[in-house]
Amino acid sequence: MASSSHIPVSPVLCTYDGRRSLANQLGSGSYMMVDSSQHDPGEKARLMLPVMKENDTHCIDFNYLLFSPDGSSPGALNVLVKVNKGPLANPIWNITTHTGKDWKKAELAVSTFWPNEYQVIFEAEVSSGRRGFIAIDDVQVLSYPCDKSPHFLRLGDVEVNAGQNATFQCIATVRDAVNNKLWLQKRNGEDIPVAEKKNINHRKFAASFRLREVTNQDQDLYRCVTQSERGSGVSNFAALIVRGSTM
Numbered sequence: 405m406a407s408s409s410h411i412p413v414s415p416v417l418c419t420y421d422g423r424r425s426l427a428n429q430l431g432s433g434s435y436m437m438v439d440s441s442q443h444d445p446g447e448k449a450r451l452m453l454p455v456m457k458e459n460d461t462h463c464i465d466f467n468y469l470l471f472s473p474d475g476s477s478p479g480a481l482n483v484l485v486k487v488n489k490g491p492l493a494n495p496i497w498n499i500t501t502h503t504g505k506d507w508k509k510a511e512l513a514v515s516t517f518w519p520n521e522y523q524v525i526f527e528a529e530v531s532s533g534r535r536g537f538i539a540i541d542d543v544q545v546l547s548y549p550c551d552k553s554p555h556f557l558r559l560g561d562v563e564v565n566a567g568q569n570a571t572f573q574c575i576a577t578v579r580d581a582v583n584n585k586l587w588l589q590k591r592n593g594e595d596i597p598v599a600e601k602k603n604i605n606h607r608k609f610a611a612s613f614r615l616r617e618v619t620n621q622d623q624d625l626y627r628c629v630t631q632s633e634r635g636s637g638v639s640n641f642a643a644l645i646v647r648g649s650t651m
Contacts, residue, residue, distance in 0.1 A: 435541040438528040440478040451526040451540070457518060463550035464514065464524055465635070466543040467507040468499070471536055475502050478536025482527040483512060485638055488520055494593045495527070496629050497636035507541060511635035513553040520640065554578035554609075554630050556639035566648040570615045571599075574628035574639055577608050584630045588613035591625040591641065618646050 438449050453464075472478045482495035497510065516522045528538040549555050554576035564570045572588055588596040600612040611630075615622055623646040628639040 435539045436526075437537055437539040438479075438530070440472075440530045440536050440538065443530045445530055445532040448527055448529045450528075453524045453526075453543070453545070455521050455523045456545070457516075457521045462513075462548050462555070463546040463553070464512040464544065465509060465546065465550070466512075466526075467509050467541040469503045469505070469507050469537075469539050470499065470501065471505060471539075472502055473535070476536070477502055477531050479531040479538050480527075480529040481538050481540070482529065483636065484525040484527060485512075485514055485516075486523045486525060487516060487641055488522075490625075490641075491591060491593070492525070493589055493591055494595060496589075496638045497631050500531075502536075511550040511553040513550040513555045513635070513637035515556040515558070515637070515639045517558055517640055549577075550635065550637070552578075553632070553635035554584065554637035556628055556630075556637055559626075559628060559639045559642040561643040561645060563645040563647065564618060566619055566646050567617055570618050570622070570644055570646075572613045572615075572626055572628070572642065572644075574611045574613070575604070575608065576611075576628070576630065576637060576639075578637070584632045586611045586628070586630045589627050589629050589638075591627075595629075596626075615644070618644065620646055622646060 436451055468481055470478055470481060477500050480498055480500045483497040484492045484495050486492055497512065512524060514522060526540055557575045559572065559574060562570050562572055586598040586601060596613055596615065598611050599614045601609060603609045611628065623644055625641040625643055627641045630637045
């Protein structure tokens with residue numbers, strides 16, 4: 405990741421009519437797009453939404469497509485959430501497969517509580533195939549909860565002694581979480597798999613994540629992430645405090 409370079413301009417607003425090869429495939433309209441044939445593998449372009457606070461939004465939805473004439477993947481579309489101008493960490497949602505000519509819709513349920521602020525970043529990364537288009541459209545900041553992506557309740561800090569096990573419990577509300585992938589994300593980008601998941605009721609579930617025999621190197625900020633084909637949910641960051649730590 406660190407060795408890859410960035411496309412020196414943000415994705416530009418283009419019209420299908422202005423790009424005949426794509427116009428023949430998808431018709432007319434406007435959108436934000438990266439033409440992977442114009443860039444080297446590993447290059448990235450980012451579209452950054454304005455910095456927001458929890459009181460400003462509850463859900464972000466958008467349309468996307470990854471298209472190439474031969475059905476191969478033109479690259480990856482990643483979504484990252486940066487909190488309080490901190491590091492980017494790993495994507496909370498991504499897709500790398502060819503999606504065809506029809507636009508798909510996804511939702512982002514971002515649970516960040518006042519006074520914290522966050523910024524959603526869309527990132528297109530070019531693959532070795534280098535022939536195709538990565539596009540997003542109709543990005544909306546909504547003032548109500550997502551319909552299909554889980555919203556996490558506030559994640560609390562965890563404090564333990566050095567050498568003990570630490571457990572984070574993430575609770576989220578959603579109509580159906582059967583096919584959701586869950587993980588705990590460390591601020592530096594490390595992803596920790598779920599240890600246990602259980603349904604509290606038909607609209608709420610809990611997921612537990614365990615860190616064993618923690619040391620000062622584990623003391624950091626952590627957040628819960630869930631992803632499905634319908635979108636993604638991400639919790640606030642909570643601290644792991646290791647007593648006896650020299651950090």
